[in-house]
Amino acid sequence: MSILVDRDTRVIVQGITGREGSFHTTQMVEYGTNVVSGVTPGGRGKTVAEAPVFDTVADAVAATEPNVAIIFVPARFAPDAIYEAVDNGLPLVICITEGIPVADMVPVYAHVKQVGARLLGPNCPGTITPGAAKVGIMPGFIHTPGPVGVVSRSGTLTYEVVDALSRAGIGQSSAVGIGGDPVIGTSFVDVLALFEADPATDAIVMIGEIGGDDEEHAARFIEEHVTKPVVGFIAGQTAPPGKRMGHAGAIISGGSGTAAEKMAALEAAGVRVVDRPSAVPGAIQAALLAVGQPVSR
Amino acid sequence: MNLHEYQAAELFAAQGIPTNGGAVASTPGEAEVIARGAGGVVVVKAQVHSGGRGKAGGVKLARTPQEARAAAEAILGLEIRGHIVRKVLVAPGADIAQEFYLGVSLDRTRRQNVVIASGEGGVDIEEVARERPERIVRALVDPLLGIHPWQARQIGFALGIAFDKVAGFATITRALYDTYIAEDATLAEINPLVLTGAGDWLALDAKMSIDDNALFRHPDFEALRDLDEEVATEVDARQSGISFVKLDGDIGCIVNGAGLAMATMDAVKLHGGEPANFLDVGGGASADQVAQAFALVTADPHVRAILINIFGGITRGDVVAQGIAEARERVAVTVPIVVRLSGTNAAEGQKLLAASGLIATESMDDAAAEAVRAAHAA
Structure with missing residues (x-):
């Protein structure tokens, strides 16, 4: 068991013939992911890492029955790619693209909710x-199978934590990056609910950062609905207010969205909050011991 | 990207919002000429990308052209929250009967746009929201249908606006939302929106921020960008595709990934140092990118040590190390450099770095501690 993707996952790659799309398709296939097809308008007849390329998602769905879409389409065309995926029945759409305008994502989010898909x-x-x-x-080789679910708003910081866990002999059930934008399809709360229900997950690592209040909502959810131990880290304790720290969503605005507020909310909800990524494995070990679970299986 | 008041006011006026007019001056003489042309009382207002202008002495009333000149003299060159005033807006004075706040922004929790209004105008809205939340009226906007006229009217009635003035208020509210959408704003704000003694609606201020991710749709905004308002190195960084924010410390940070870059700054602080910057060099950390990053970081004379933190991932550590070595040949760096390299082929990379005389380590904590030590020893 796991969350979101497993051995039965059949992946369609949108933007498969682009530089990023073709590179990461090869990487995914090498990891053992079942990439069944790709889409690039005008790309029909090509193959990338042996996956057939189609002009439209509809053609690819009819021929290859994918159940997860991953999007590498440039920012100005990515919202259209998300609509094309969910309107052709893909239940899970993963959008890697950075730099999509917020004004595009607000209606995308509403539409995805309306059709009942997950972004x-x-x-x-x-x-x-x-x-x-x-x-x-993500670099596949740093991950090892195990009982810890990881959820994060950041990319490389997640790799940092996953690598530290693996080195400490602690494997992961699934690791999920929810994204650094102000409007994202899946929140901490959504992923926490999945990990709570997942029999393969015994403990959860949650990596937040400044901006917005998703971490505060997560804290409330953890208090009420999560029985598994949670370890938290929040990046941006030294970030100044009013400045965007790389991620479009990482900004302290109007004095709210600070790391201190988020850490306090999580601590109040019983989360073990650590002050540095390297402290995550120790905190997880302690948490798993406390609930009588082995750290690896 | 932030706009100045006079730029935002022009965009508001184009959507039919009644604004106060006026003209921009960059010398006291120009301010005097504008005031003479306007006749009567004028307001001289600092044009800076910062709130709190009034409290800082950046807004002054002038009864005569001579007073306008004096006001401009006092305001031009003033520093408001770190921003130097280089331009003033000289606008006709208004006879204010009632003040309101009206704004549109994103409600991140609901992932929907929201109209926010208050009967307390001309004051800090965040303070009102904190201390008197009952004075704030909010309306979430349907992402697919836009703002309904009834919503705009309902806000007006909730603010206690007289029936014969509600239609005018609703029109302005819808126009403000339309401007926000049309211009890809992250904030559109009128504070204060006033009813004059004659019973007319007038936007006495205008504030707008634009979504940087949407600038490709608005090539004309490039002309509105005020480079004087931006830190020079941050402008250079934007042009080379590097995320960079200048801070006040003495340890320069070069990191791949935004989250890791924030965590690196935090690690510096945790080990008793102060970060000089946030810097996300992007995914690959190529020689070109690292050379650019060196140039940005070393442009700050306060930097006494540089901490490079790269999590190798798909990019191989030895390639990153080569890039760092190459970048050092292109950009002269005189302060100590501490490199933390982890991930694929990290060991090979560290050997390469050590051979070129750099301090290389695999742990982020050790690297941060080492950088702080090196900075204090320097």
Whole structure:
């Protein structure tokens, strides 16, 4: 078991013939992910890493029955790619693209909700279930199968934490990057609910950052609905107000969205909040010991 | 990207919002000429990308052209929250009967745009929201249908606006929302929106921020960009595709990934240092990018050590190390450099770096501690 992707995942790659799309398709296939097809308008008849390319998502769906879409389409065309995926029945759409205007994402978010699909991202590294499927751009080799679910707004910071866990002999059930934009399809709360329900997950690592109040909502949700131990880290304790820290969503505005507020909210909800990424494995070990679970299986 | 008041006011006026007019002066003489042309009382207002202008002495009333000149003399060159005033707006004075706040922005929690209004205008809206939340009226906007006329009217009635003035208020509210959408704004704000003694609606201020991700749709905004308002190195960084924010410390940071870059700054602080900047060099950390990053970081004379933190991932550590070595040949760096390299082929990369005389480590904590030590020893 795992969340979002597993051995039965059949991936369609939108923007498969582009530089990023073709590179990461090869990487995903090498990891063992079942990439069944790709889409690039005008690309019919080509193949990338042995996956057939189609002009439209509809053609690819009819021929190859994918159940997860991953999008590498440039920002100005990415919203259209998300609509094309969900309107052709894809239940899970993972958008890697960075730089999509907020004004485009607001109606995209509403539409995805309306049709009952799930969007992960945009501006995210995707998701991986170690040993089963990698649908994203993370380095696969740092992950090991195990009992810890990881959820994060950031890419490289997630790799940092996952790498530290793996080195400490602690494997992961799934690792999910929800993205660094102000409007994202899947929130911390959504992923926490999935991990709570997942029998393969015994503990959860949540990596937040400044901006917005998704972490505060997560804290409330953890208090009320999560029985598994949660370890938290929040990046941006030294970030100044009013400045965007790389991610479009990482900004302290009007004095709210600070790391201190988020850390306090999580601590109040019983989350073990650590002050540095390297402290995550120790905190997880302690948490798992406390609930009598082995750190690896 | 932030706009100046006079730029935002022009965009508002183009959508039919009644604005106060006026003209921009960059010398006291120009201000005097504008005031003479306007006749009567004028307001001289600092044009800077910062709130709190009134409290800082950046807004003055002038009864005569001579007073306008004196006001401009006092305001031009003033520093408001770190911003130097280089331009003033000289606008006709208004006879204010009632003040309101009206704004549109994104409600991140609901992932929907929201109209916010208050009967307390001309004051800091965040303070009102904190201390008297009952004085704030909010309306979420349907992302697919836009703002309905009834919503705009309902806000007006909730603010206690007289029936015969509600239609005018609703028109302005819808026009402000339309401007926000049309221009890809992240904030569109009128504070204060006033009813004059004669019973007319008038936007006495205008504030707008534009979504940087949407600038490709608005090539004309490039002309509105005020480079004087931006930190020079941040402008250079934007042009080379690097995310960079200048801070006040002495440890320059070069990192791949935004989240890791923030965590690196935090690690510096945790080990007793102060970061000089946020810098996300992007995914690959190629020689070109690292050379650019060196140039940005070393442009700050306060920097006494540089901390490079790269998580190798798909990019191989030895390639990153080569890039760092190459970048050092192109950009002269005189302060100590500490490199933390992890991920694929990290060991090979560290060997390369050590051979070129750099301090290389695999742990982020060690690297941060080492950088702080090196900066204090320098």
